[in-house]
Amino acid sequence: AQSVAQPEDQVNVAEGNPLTVKCTYSVSGNPYLFWYVQYPNRGLQFLLKYITGDNLVKGSYGFEAEFNKSQTSFHLKKPSALVSDSALYFCAVRGAHTGANNLFFGTGTRLTVIP
Amino acid sequence: ETGVTQTPRHLVMGMTNKKSLKCEQHLGHNAMYWYKQSAKKPLELMFVYSLEERVENNSVPSRFSPECPNSSHLFLHLHTLQPEDSALYLCASSQEGGGSGELFFGEGSRLTVL
Numbered sequence: 001a002q003s004v005a006q007p008e009d010q011v012n013v014a015e016g017n018p019l020t021v022k023c024t025y026s027v028s029g030n031p032y033l034f035w036y037v038q039y040p041n042r043g044l045q046f047l048l049k050y051i052t053g054d055n056l057v058k059g060s061y062g063f064e065a066e067f068n069k070s071q072t073s074f075h076l077k078k079p080s081a082l083v084s085d086s087a088l089y090f091c092a093v094r095g096a097h098t099g100a101n102n103l104f105f106g107t108g109t110r111l112t113v114i115p
Numbered sequence: 116e117t118g119v120t121q122t123p124r125h126l127v128m129g130m131t132n133k134k135s136l137k138c139e140q141h142l143g144h145n146a147m148y149w150y151k152q153s154a155k156k157p158l159e160l161m162f163v164y165s166l167e168e169r170v171e172n173n174s175v176p177s178r179f180s181p182e183c184p185n186s187s188h189l190f191l192h193l194h195t196l197q198p199e200d201s202a203l204y205l206c207a208s209s210q211e212g213g214g215s216g217e218l219f220f221g222e223g224s225r226l227t228v229l
Binding site: 032034041042043044045046049051090094099100101103106107 | 121
């Protein structure tokens, strides 16, 4: 069965410090992995994805994520956090060659960047 | 700026009302979705229209009725809702049948049922 776990409901980080938002997954076969961000009273915005190739993928707003197959993880990272990065972050997974109705979202991690 | 537009952004309705949510995508995608987002719960996929087929979550009550007249427009018809149906309803689209099919979301329709 497919699933996504975001073990932290809340992550606090000081402005300028590196940030990590954790995600682990379970899927049959090769995964397609995604990160989305949601600002207050807005829809979800696509940040980045891993499909194949280089394990380190770069996305919007300076974010990057590292695919680790052995640990079944896809943690979101940024070298230097900004106050404007404060938002709700969602990890999602689907099996390669499955339909988007098989896309599973995590429960979200609220990131707060402290000035 | 989003390629998926949802209207209305906010809706308050009584339990006996009938209303509809509208979604339009300008991205040329061939799949559209309705998601429900409730506080402290995972995103819930309600309905998918993909490549002219409809897939639905069997746990969605019949008081929610989707309609997809073409690949660019999607509606969610609401009738005799319950207060627990109050949530943010998100529309999304994607290109299926090749590629990774990431979703592009609208800004959502915040529904309050009194």
